[in-house]
Amino acid sequence: MTPTLDSSEALKFPILIGDIGGTNARFAILLDAFAEPKSFPIVQTADYPNIDEAIQATVLDKTSVQPKSAVLAVAGPIDGDEIDLTNCPWVVRPRVLIRDLGFEEVLVLNDFEAQALAVSALPETGRSQVGRGTVKEGASRVVVGPGTGLGVAGLVRARKMWIPVAGEGGHIDLGPRTERDRALWPHLEAIEGRISAEQILCGRGLVNLYRAICAADGTAPTHTTPAEVTEAAVNNRDAASGEAVQLFAVYLGRVAGDLALVFMARGGVYIAGGIFQRIIPILKAAEMRAAFEDKAPHTALMQDIPLFVITQPLAALAGLATFARTPRFYGLETANRRWTR
Template sequence: MSSQHAIPTLLADLGGTNVRFALADTGHPSPLMMDSVRRYRVRDFETLAEAIQQYFADTGHTARAAVIAAAGRIANGETVQITNNPWAVSARNLEQKLGFGRVKLVNDFAAQGMAVPLLGTAHLTSVGPQSLPRRSDSPTQTYVVMGPGTGLGVAGLLLREGHWVVLETEGGHAGFAAHTAEDVEILHRLNARFGRVSNERMICGNGLVNLYLALADIAGQPAEQYNPEDITARAESGGDPLCVRTVETLAGIFGSVAGDLVLSLGGWNGVYLTGGVLPILLPWLQHGGFRERFEAKGRFRETMEQVPTVAVMHPEPGLLGAAALAVLDAGLPLQPATD
């Protein structure tokens, strides 16, 4: 069905550092209009409304409805205080200020999760020897969707009676569980710095710095004033063993947390890995300790060995998922990818 005369829906993927905008044609089988995507720095605007107005001014587009995927807990479907970002967003205020008929607020990883049904195999890469999940095999399926960016996002994705349902969570803020002697030493140091230590303290961009400082202290080495990009660049070049160890350690802890989430959510059909930092980490996930620690779940090891872990390689999964939500919000059926 074509909707070429319909006014599109505005999409926003709002994180701690950047906000991305695009438009959705809710009547098209591929609803995300990729040529409409623009990215802006959060720090350049006082409010989300100002950033939206700039997007409309830059592109000449307009919209009567919006789906905003935001990194934070959505309170009563109406408001969100963005995690790692000073903006507070109100759906009703955006409707009044910008003249939208409807603004839908969702957690950013609800959008990341809803992208999964629209992803074809060209945008998926296995992390480990398991085959890609076969989403058409069973009417009842459960997945974990997670990934590092400015923070650590976590969602559940459920297929029930032909309908995809996303479970919004703040699982990235769950407490870190140490699994190895080195984990215990890391935990001691991060506890001294932060008090309570969540998984997000390690599995995100700034988590690289936290791990680097902890590992330097454990090794009795002086720590440089590196940012996340410094650490990954030096790890990739192989010129700094401590940076290599830092990224390897993050990959292993990432695997442990991903496996714990499978156990917690019953995500036996697979784990979809996404997030802004994922492309940088992917080589370390594929060749490091990610799968070993993912599978190292005691009596459940044999079960975990069968659970696929998959990297999402689509350039805009958050906007793709927001487009899927816009389709459903318009009362239209979602047309999943068939390949």
């Protein structure tokens, strides 16, 4: 590993870029600084024992191009030569990737750093605004994404560079505000007595919320997966599913507003992830926006901060490609995260 390199040092093309979450992994190859990424079919992480075999089978065996570099965004903390994913049994071993798959260097980022990189260059067509607010160019931004877990990252501007700030913001506390909340909270599954944002605002969290609604109302739950709850809500099959989806959006609005205050995100808060995309057709946007703004004594401040849903497909890969083309524009810390042959 080479701890002294910084993000301004150019990567060698061709570059494999990868966005690896708890459930899905997405890969593409960037031939040069001017090419569009060549994407490969989305991989289910459960279908492969490790990332090495996934890259070999779904990328390297399907192209004659041998990537010299790999830039991988992973859902988990990066600490040492063996990187465990938080919600997936894969372990990323950059030295093994270099030895066995022919890379000359491997750079590993947090998956929501990649989302933050995407937000730095997201076109107008790649986002949909929820309510009012105006983007202040050059101001801080936040991306939050419910998926297998709840990812959070900030993006700040300094010295003419965008600097992504990764963390574990999805594990902040989330508490009840309304009488309905207080009726539901005792029925939510906790972790060591704690309800974090991720306990509600992710796939399994949506099911957790649905079950709590059923328990509070004295009805038997019939759905066991996020897809079942979402499908029932979208098709108006039962009241509990519909309420679960609406409250999911309200609670996400509250957390997004908290994050906006933490980062003073006058550049906007951006919602990523497939779960939210599926419920957009039925969510009550005004209620979500009200929850986002309800931050007394700073309600007036919040009214001017925009809230967006990222609609651009494969946004994280686009963010990685943007960084790989022009690393000098990003203040990305690569110490202990960049391995070379």
